[in-house]
Amino acid sequence: MSKQIIDALRHATPAYHPGWGGPEYSSWQDEQLSWKNGCYIGDWSFLWDVEFEGKDALKLFSDISVNSFETFAIGQAKHVVQCDSKGKVVAEGILMRLGEDRFSSQGGSAFWSSFQLTKRGYEATWTERQTFQLQVSGPTALAVCQAATGDQLLDVKFMHFREVTIAGCKVKALRQGMAGEIGFEFHGDANDKEAVSAALIAAGQDFGIRRLGRRTAMINHLEAAFPTSLWHFVTSSFGPESAGYLEFLYGNFDLKGIVPALQGSFQGETIDDYLLSPYELGWGRSVKFDHDFTGRSALESEAESPRRTRVTLEFNNDDVVALYASLFGEEAPSDFLDMPHPHRWMVWADAILKDGNAVGISSTPGYSLYFRKVLTLAFIDSSLSEAGTEVEVLWGNPGSKQRKIRATVAPAPYKQDKRRDALR
Incomplete structure (x- = not known):
């Protein structure tokens, strides 16, 4: 087997990547230098966003993740890593604590956590949300984000978030930095994406902002050493412990034509x-x-x-x-x-x-x-x-x-x- x-x-025939908009905007060379000399705005809205709520929600993540949850404040985020019984990674992604019993997860961990919740019968629910995720990262990213929000943002610690306003829209500003530079990722309702994106680009005109296309988007992960599941490594999604997982995925999520392919x-x-x-x-x-x-x-x-x-x-x-x-x-x-x-x-x-x-x-x-x-x-x-x-x-x-x-x-x-x- x-x-x-x-x-x-x-x-398998690999699908064209569904994210980041066009292949390139200014040029992939120009875009690659953005996180060295200025900053970029990258669109990660293709990532699936699932909200978990209920009294067992935190127990779910603790039971299936290698991370500690002894301290996990509301307004904090973690890169959660989830394994099979042999200690091999089956999923990973960002987890944000929205409230006492409310969490938001993006990427592969959103899928695996939803599957485990359904399979194990925790007292919690999962709901897919239609959101946007826009990253601004690079040496001038803070100045751009300050201009767009009218907020100094100096109190936001690394891997923490709080609500701000951009173009009249309420969004969450998560401090991270996938290019290995200071950066913020803005999360909000999918209907507000174009207004927020336009405001960030306008705010960045004096700070060297570039739109990031799919031809070069993952180079920042490469330079900054962020392995990405089903891009840099195979996940443990095909063994006996994952029985029913793929059927669950295809039955509950629009996978946007993506099929696992190996080269x-x-x-x-x-x-x-x-x-x-x-x-x-x-x-x-x-x-x-x-x-x-x-x-x-x-x-x-x-x-x-x-x-x-x-x-x-x-x-x-x-x-x-x-x-x-x-x-x-x-x-x-x-x-x-x-x-x-x-x-x-x-x-x-x-x-x-x-x-x-x-x-x-x-x-x-x-x-x-x-x-x-x-x-x-x-x-x-x-x-x-x-x-x-x-x-x-x-x-x-x-x-x-x-x-x-x-x-x-x-x-x-x-x-x-x-x-x-x-x-x-």
């Missing part, structure tokens, strides 16, 4: 070979053993010595140039490396080699104009995770022409993390 799952993922040279014998734990994904600091949760026992065993470590890989520039040169040769060309990153929604898994042996998985590659490098987030044997280690990435899907690309281990995040810098 596991081999059939891999075959199905390999043969890359790595060939696991079972689906388990593709799965990763919070420690391997770089989220070990979120794992707290102050409560019982699914996967706790497995993660307790792994905590002291994770098998793999999240790193950034720098592709060798000469090898990337040779890869493109193959398009103009007489022999069959190598598989195309899309720049700056793939347009379609797919999860990428290339084999990392050291002395001819497989030592990890390299995820979706992307080109950073600022750093002049093709980079990937990679999950490599911990003994090889030191910056400067030389490895190779096997490029090319099984059955196609394959070549080895030299790569160098680098830190993750690749760029300096400024999300938590003091607001002033």
Whole structure:
């Protein structure tokens, strides 16, 4: 059965990504530099937003998440990570506490939490909300957000939110920063999206704001080391513990044409070979053993010595140039490396080699104009995770022409993390 799952993922036709509006607005090069020199506005409204309410709502998240909820104030947000019994990540996303018994969850955790609530029978309800999620991030983001809201926002701590007004619309201002820079994500009613977006763009005209298109949107996740489920890694959504999950998803949500699709040279014998734990994904600091949760026992065993470590890989520039040169040769060309990153929604898994042996998985590659490098987030044997280690990435899907690309281990995040810098 596991081999059939891999075959199905390999043969799926990846859909064009439904988010971020157009492919590019000014140009993908100009947009990529926005979070270095000014700021961007990015549209994450395609993410599903589910509200949970009821006396067991907090217990639900505590039971299925590795995170601690000993302190979780109203107006606070967490990046929640949820695992199967083997400690492999099945879902992740942002959770916001709206009230004593009210929560909002976006992304994959919204799906998994809804499924678990329904499956386990907690005294709580879930309701999908039609909302927008607009990110403003970069060195000038605070100035833009202050101008648009008429609010200094200096009291909003990292991963906290409160209500503000933009263009006469009440919205939640969540301080985060997916580009590794100071940023806010604004959440509100979907009917107010265009008015709020226009006001933010107008406020940003003096601060170098750029609209972020889908051609380059995920490069900020790559530079700032934010692995994204079903983009950088396969989730544990296909095993016995997830029985009925896919049927639940397709029966309750509009998945916007997205189907899980797998690319890359790595060939696991079972689906388990593709799965990763919070420690391997770089989220070990979120794992707290102050409560019982699914996967706790497995993660307790792994905590002291994770098998793999999240790193950034720098592709060798000469090898990337040779890869493109193959398009103009007489022999069959190598598989195309899309720049700056793939347009379609797919999860990428290339084999990392050291002395001819497989030592990890390299995820979706992307080109950073600022750093002049093709980079990937990679999950490599911990003994090889030191910056400067030389490895190779096997490029090319099984059955196609394959070549080895030299790569160098680098830190993750690749760029300096400024999300938590003091607001002033």
